Amino acid sequence: MKEKGILFILSGPSGVGKGTVRKSLFEKDTNLKYSISMTTRKMREGEKDGIDYFFRTHEEFEKMIDENKLLEHANFVGNYYGTPREYVERTLEDGYDVFLEIEVQGAMQVKENFPAGVFIFLIPPSLEELKNRIMLRGTETSDLIRDRLNEAKKEIEMMDAYDYIVVNDDVDHAVTKVEAIVKSEHCKRERIAKQFKKLLEVD
Numbered sequence: 081m082k083e084k085g086i087l088f089i090l091s092g093p094s095g096v097g098k099g100t101v102r103k104s105l106f107e108k109d110t111n112l113k114y115s116i117s118m119t120t121r122k123m124r125e126g127e128k129d130g131i132d133y134f135f136r137t138h139e140e141f142e143k144m145i146d147e148n149k150l151l152e153h154a155n156f157v158g159n160y161y162g163t164p165r166e167y168v169e170r171t172l173e174d175g176y177d178v179f180l181e182i183e184v185q186g187a188m189q190v191k192e193n194f195p196a197g198v199f200i201f202l203i204p205p206s207l208e209e210l211k212n213r214i215m216l217r218g219t220e221t222s223d224l225i226r227d228r229l230n231e232a233k234k235e236i237e238m239m240d241a242y243d244y245i246v247v248n249d250d251v252d253h254a255v256t257k258v259e260a261i262v263k264s265e266h267c268k269r270e271r272i273a274k275q276f277k278k279l280l281e282v283d
C-alpha cells in the first residue's frame with residue numbers, strides 16, 4: 081500500500097515573511113508540493129495567475145464554495161482566499177507532501193479535517209518589525225496595512241493551536257527551522273509506519 085504524503089500548513093500574520101520563507105524553502109530539495117491558492121484580491125505587480133494565485137472573481141469563487149471544491153476558505157480583510165481541494169487530496173494520495181501557506185481561519189478549518197497535518201506558525205521578532213515589513217513591501221495602502229495589522233494581533237493570539245512556532249528574525253534561520261520540522265515529521269511517520277507493519281506481522 082502506498083503511503084500518503086504529509087500535509088504541512090504554514091500560517092502567520094500578514095507580512096511576517098511566509099511567502100519569503102516558503103520560496104526559499106522550495107529552492108532546497110525538499111520534495112514538497114506547493115498548493116496554489118485561489119483569491120479574489122487584485123493581482124499585485126509582478127504576480128502571475130496560476131503561479132502566485134489563481135485569481136478569480138467573487139462569483140467564480142462563490143461557485144467553488146457552493147460546489148464544495150475548496151478544502152478551506154476565508155474572508156481576509158475584504159477578499160476571499162481558499163485552497164482548491166482536488167489538488168491537495170490527489171497529491172497526498174500520490175504520496176507527496178503538500179505545503180499550504182494560509183491565514184489562521186483557514187488553517188483552523190484544515191485542522192478539523194486533517195488533524196494529522198503539521199501546523200507551523202511563523203511569528204515576527206516584534207509587532208514593530210511586522211509593521212515595518214508590511215510597509216516596506218509597499219503592496220498595500222495605509223488603510224489596508226492598518227486592517228492587516230489589526231488582524232495580525234488576533235492571529236498571533238491563535239499561535240498555541242499550532243504544533244510549531246518559528247520566529248522569522250532572519251530568513252535563513254527560519255528556513256532552516258522549517259526544513260528541520262519537515263525532516264523530523266518524516267522520520268516520525270516512518271517510525272510509526274514501521275511499528276504498524278510489525279504489529280500487522282504479529283497478527
Ligand SMILES: Nc1ncnc2c1ncn2[C@@H]1O[C@H](COP(=O)(O)OP(=O)(O)OP(=O)(O)O)[C@@H](O)[C@H]1O
Pocket residue numbers: 092093094095096097098099100101213214216217248249250251
Ligand atoms: N526575516 C526577514 N527580515 C526582514 N525582512 C523580511 C524577512 N522575511 C521577510 N521579509 C520581508 O517582509 C516583507 C513581507 O514578506 P512576505 O511577503 O513574504 O510576507 P507574507 O507573510 O507572505 O505576507 P502576506 O501574508 O501578506 O502575503 C517582504 O518585503 C519581505 O522581503
Ligand SMILES: Nc1nc2c(ncn2[C@@H]2O[C@H](COP(=O)(O)O)[C@@H](O)[C@H]2O)c(=O)[nH]1
Pocket residue numbers: 092093094098117118121152153154156161162163181182183184185186187
Ligand atoms: N485561508 C487562506 N488564506 C490564504 C490562502 N492563500 C493565501 N492566504 C493568506 O491570505 C493572507 C493575505 O494574502 P496576500 O497574498 O493578499 O498578502 C495571507 O495571510 C496569506 O497567507 C488560502 O488559500 N486560504
